[in-house]
Amino acid sequence: xxxxxxxxxxxxxxxxxxxxxxxxxxxxxxxxxxxxxxxxxxxxxxxxxxxxxxxxxxxxxxxxxxxxxxxxxxxxxxxxxxxxxxxxxxxxxxxxxxxxxxxxxxxxxxxxxxxxxxxxxxxxxxxxxxxxxxxxxxxxxxxxxxxxxxxxxxxxxxxxxxxxxxxxxxxxxxxxxxxxxxxxxxxxxxxxxxxxxxxxxxxxxxxxxxxxxxxxxxxxxxxxxxxxxxxxxxxxxxxxxxxxxxxxxxxxxxxxxxxxxxxxxxxxxxxxxxxxxxxxxxxxxxxxxxxxxxxxxxxxxxxxxxxxxxxxxxxxxxxxxxxxxxxxxxxxxxxxxxxxxxxxxxxxxxxxxxxxxxxxxxxxxxxxxxxxxxxxxxxxxxxxxxxxxxxxxxxxxxxxxxxxxxxxxxxxxxxxxxxxxxxxxxxxxxxxxxxxxxxxxxxxxxxxxxxxxxxxxxxxxxxxxxxxxxxxxxxxx
Ligand code: NBP
Numbered sequence: 001x002x003x004x005x006x007x008x009x010x011x012x013x014x015x016x017x018x019x020x021x022x023x024x025x026x027x028x029x030x031x032x033x034x035x036x037x038x039x040x041x042x043x044x045x046x047x048x049x050x051x052x053x054x055x056x057x058x059x060x061x062x063x064x065x066x067x068x069x070x071x072x073x074x075x076x077x078x079x080x081x082x083x084x085x086x087x088x089x090x091x092x093x094x095x096x097x098x099x100x101x102x103x104x105x106x107x108x109x110x111x112x113x114x115x116x117x118x119x120x121x122x123x124x125x126x127x128x129x130x131x132x133x134x135x136x137x138x139x140x141x142x143x144x145x146x147x148x149x150x151x152x153x154x155x156x157x158x159x160x161x162x163x164x165x166x167x168x169x170x171x172x173x174x175x176x177x178x179x180x181x182x183x184x185x186x187x188x189x190x191x192x193x194x195x196x197x198x199x200x201x202x203x204x205x206x207x208x209x210x211x212x213x214x215x216x217x218x219x220x221x222x223x224x225x226x227x228x229x230x231x232x233x234x235x236x237x238x239x240x241x242x243x244x245x246x247x248x249x250x251x252x253x254x255x256x257x258x259x260x261x262x263x264x265x266x267x268x269x270x271x272x273x274x275x276x277x278x279x280x281x282x283x284x285x286x287x288x289x290x291x292x293x294x295x296x297x298x299x300x301x302x303x304x305x306x307x308x309x310x311x312x313x314x315x316x317x318x319x320x321x322x323x324x325x326x327x328x329x330x331x332x333x334x335x336x337x338x339x340x341x342x343x344x345x346x347x348x349x350x351x352x353x354x355x356x357x358x359x360x361x362x363x364x365x366x367x368x369x370x371x372x373x374x375x376x377x378x379x380x381x382x383x384x385x386x387x388x389x390x391x392x393x394x395x396x397x398x399x400x401x402x403x404x405x406x407x408x409x410x411x412x413x414x415x416x417x418x419x420x421x422x423x424x425x426x427x428x429x430x431x432x433x434x435x436x437x438x439x440x441x442x443x444x445x446x447x448x449x450x451x452x453x454x455x456x457x458x459x460x461x462x463x464x465x466x467x468x469x470x471x472x473x474x475x476x477x
Pocket of ligand 1: 011012013014100128131
């Protein structure tokens with residue numbers, strides 16, 4: 001038998017992806033460096049579909065129909081290069097290597113270039129949804145050549161998640177590293193979403209005085225409205241969970257130091273390189289790193305703060321409604337920033353990414369799946385060249401309606417000393433974008449003063465310099 005697809009790397013993700021292909025009727029060759037993993041997969045799940053067990057790289061390649069489709073699901077980084085080096089010499093022109101790991105898009109660009117010389121298609125593919133998604137339908141973000149997508153697309157569409165309207169959550173994102181770039185920004189947006197939800201929780205707890213169980217109920221209510229999303233849903237689950245050992249809310253027995261694997265950090269690093277202000281995502285990454293500085297936090301615990309003031313019951317309920325507004329408005333801003341980064345990456349690397357299609361494939365399967373993404377889709381459908389999500393009429397109107405509450409929530413947070421870097425960064429971004437004048441004019445004046453860096457004028461073309469150390473007359477630069 002020849003397999004239509006092969007998966008090498010059978011840890012949680014690869015194993016579930018292989019099962020997903022098999023359950024959808026494809027014959028799947030399976031391979032893993034440690035052979036026992038492949039044997040166990042076939043033993044345990046062989047009844048689910050047609051698997052071809054390959055114990056060596058040669059057997060694996062021989063098991064695949066041509067042109068070959070070979071999925072790599074190993075640890076990102078050096079292991080990916082090692083596996084490519086092992087398999088590439090065994091492949092022929094026209095074959096496809098699909099890397100489903102969390103690779104950095106720059107690595108994907110390099111690998112694609114190297115393999116293109118050997119006429120092998122390298123398809124860097126972002127896959128989101130964790131192990132459940134891999135098994136039941138992930139959101140899939142493939143890059144690589146158009147030609148490879150013609151061959152792979154129908155299979156990926158079959159195994160992907162489906163949005164509420166039935167559309168498969170996969171699209172050909174663009175050439176070479178485009179898929180992994182979009183996956184990276186997806187993860188950055190995920191960091192921001194989680195940080196904003198965390199701030200909303202802390203405000204409901206410290207300002208409104210609600211218990212975790214009460215806050216879980218508030219999130220459940222929000223989940224029936226415009227915030228309807230996977231992350232809000234699981235937040236309610238986590239908050240209502242009670243620790244069996246102590247009987248305390250689970251959230252109170254977990255060490256409050258957030259970890260990270262790196263894709264959020266990459267999103268910010270690349271944004272800095274591209275000159276895109278992703279302040280909300282950056283604050284989310286910094287908030288995680290700040291939380292991890294245990295010694296610094298311990299040394300700072302006695303620093304002065306405001307006197308706490310509790311709200312009355314009816315005030316608390318009104319405050320919760322305001323927090324919902326602040327959360328929603330801040331969420332619009334973080335998606336605005338994330339899509340700006342994708343647009344900038346697309347421009348820089350010539351990817352021609354369809355932002356509407358990206359929002360469409362995030363509607364199901366992935367961690368940030370949400371009703372909200374339908375609205376983003378609608379915004380790009382209405383106007384494909386939308387300069388920013390904030391220029392969409394619907395979003396602009398919603399923020400206009402939310403902004404008074406958004407500001408009030410930040411005032412309350414500041415007054416009571418609850419850190420809300422995500423909400424604050426989002427509002428600052430919004431206010432800066434709509435400002436008639438920014439202090440950047442003053443910055444330019446300072447730069448010209450100390451470094452003769454020159455400035456432009458509002459009333460005339462050209463670059464100018466003021467003779468600050470002399471008679472302060474202006475010269476053309
Ligand atoms: P891991 O990231 O834990 O990788 C384990 C796999 O890599 C095993 O199959 C292992 O083989 C193989 N491997 C390693 Br490590 N070094 C190798 C080498 N030099 N040569 C050949 N094989 C090697 O697995 P995972 O958690 O299933 O994730 C797979 C990929 O999917 C990663 O890139 C990850 O970032 C990405 N991803 C994960 C998730 C998630 O929720 N976990 C979500 C989305 C994407 P062995 O069995 O012989 O040790």
